[in-house]
Amino acid sequence: MAAQLVALCVDAHDPLKLARFWGGVLGWQQADDRDGIALIPDDDTGFRLRFLPSEAEKDRQNQMHFDLTSASPETQQRTVGRALELGGRHHDVGQGPDATHVVLADPEGNEFCVIAAGNKFLAECGFVGALASDGSQQVGYFWSRALDWPLVWDQDEETAIRSPHGGPKITWGGPPFTPKTGRNRLRFDLAADGDLDPELDRLVRLGAARADSGSGPGPQGEVEMADPDGNEFTVWP
Numbered sequence: 001m002a003a004q005l006v007a008l009c010v011d012a013h014d015p016l017k018l019a020r021f022w023g024g025v026l027g028w029q030q031a032d033d034r035d036g037i038a039l040i041p042d043d044d045t046g047f048r049l050r051f052l053p054s055e056a057e058k059d060r061q062n063q064m065h066f067d068l069t070s071a072s073p074e075t076q077q078r079t080v081g082r083a084l085e086l087g088g089r090h091h092d093v094g095q096g097p098d099a100t101h102v103v104l105a106d107p108e109g110n111e112f113c114v115i116a117a118g119n120k121f122l123a124e125c126g127f128v129g130a131l132a133s134d135g136s137q138q139v140g141y142f143w144s145r146a147l148d149w150p151l152v153w154d155q156d157e158e159t160a161i162r163s164p165h166g167g168p169k170i171t172w173g174g175p176p177f178t179p180k181t182g183r184n185r186l187r188f189d190l191a192a193d194g195d196l197d198p199e200l201d202r203l204v205r206l207g208a209a210r211a212d213s214g215s216g217p218g219p220q221g222e223v224e225m226a227d228p229d230g231n232e233f234t235v236w237p
Helices: 015-026 073-085 137-147 196-206
Strands: 004-012 029-033 036-040 048-053 064-068 102-105 111-114 128-133 151-155 158-162 169-172 186-191 223-226 232-236
Touching: 004 015, 004 036, 015 029, 015 036, 015 048, 015 073, 029 048, 073 102, 073 111, 137 151, 137 158, 137 169, 137 196, 151 169, 196 223, 196 232
Parallel strands: 004 048, 064 111, 128 169, 186 232
Antiparallel strands: 004 186, 029 036, 036 048, 064 128, 102 111, 151 158, 158 169, 223 232
């Protein structure tokens, strides 16, 4: 059986402040969660958000960001307005004046987009339409097999997967790639379905690598790995 995606972890200087921001934007409730604070989805998103304390500075555009959907121009404006009221800001990533989506950043500079109404690619998705990622076609294939989620897009080196149970799409945009410098601020948490060691072996066969440098599992038995593009993720027993 495939591992389950249980959380998207977000490094934060102030986890509580960031959780309050995203809870306000998404309408999700807070809960205590391991070493940080979590937001629990009230829809079919399928994974929680975990905000973990970190002193690392943000020095590049994140490898992943949320695309939030809109049912109408008015709802797009309301989402943008709510995010700004909660402490977000407009953000320039080179989108240009003709862009129909609105690029914002949360209080710690993490990028996200509010997509215009009528987007056909995200038409079947909920408010969290996609987790848009910088990455290769190979890594899209890896995550499809790792999670046992079908490919729902595979053209021109761009890939996307989606859980059979619905929720957001996870997309990878293909080249050119933003150079990776240091640890990603956003990372996946997986839960092994069964014994941990066979699942780790399966992920390695699919193209992942253990990132613990022989130091062994963490204090709760968790193991950090990297996908074929070098993006860190953690597998929990």
